[in-house]
Amino acid sequence: AQSVSQHNHHVILSEAASLELGCNYSYGGTVNLFWYVQYPGQHLQLLLKYFSGDPLVKGIKGFEAEFIKSKFSFNLRKPSVQWSDTAEYFCAVNARSSYKLIFGSGTRLLVRP
């Protein structure tokens, strides 16, 4: 069965700081990988996804993630965060054989102005 681990539960940064959120997954087969964002009181929105090809994926709002297959990792990065990036971030893995979509426990990001 697949699983997802997000290492940081809470992250506090100042505006313009760089961001990296860790995500590791466990699954022996082929997977698709996602990062979703949930702003306070809202639903989940897709930030970016990896299906195949270039392991460096660029998403919306300046976010990017790198798939490192040997490390089973899919870390999210942003060079310079803004106050509006305050939200909860979820990593998710979708096993291609079953289409089951499993989420990590989430990372709450607070960006101080």
Next chain:
Amino acid sequence: DARVTQTPRHKVTEMGQEVTMRCQPILGHNTVFWYRQTMMQGLELLAYFRNRAPLDDSGMPKDRFSAEMPDATLATLKIQPSEPRDSAVYFCASGLALPGGTEAFFGQGTRLTVV
């Protein structure tokens, strides 16, 4: 603008009552997921369907929860009888399962409070 529609948005009910949550997936999507979100457990996958057939409902308490897709435009999640520990936000998501993968689009959620 295509979106997943969930009703009701908020529901307060008394313990022991039946609760039905509805989801209208995006037209043309063939995969529907139900998730429950709580502070303690995060996002839990309750059940998911592909082409209206249930593929996995192992995340759902079978004695009180049931999920169905009466047709391609409607998915339902029922709790009977409801308990205070069922209080949570329930999200529906839909996607189009393709050979390369499936991207899920989420609804606004139903915030359920059982008193």
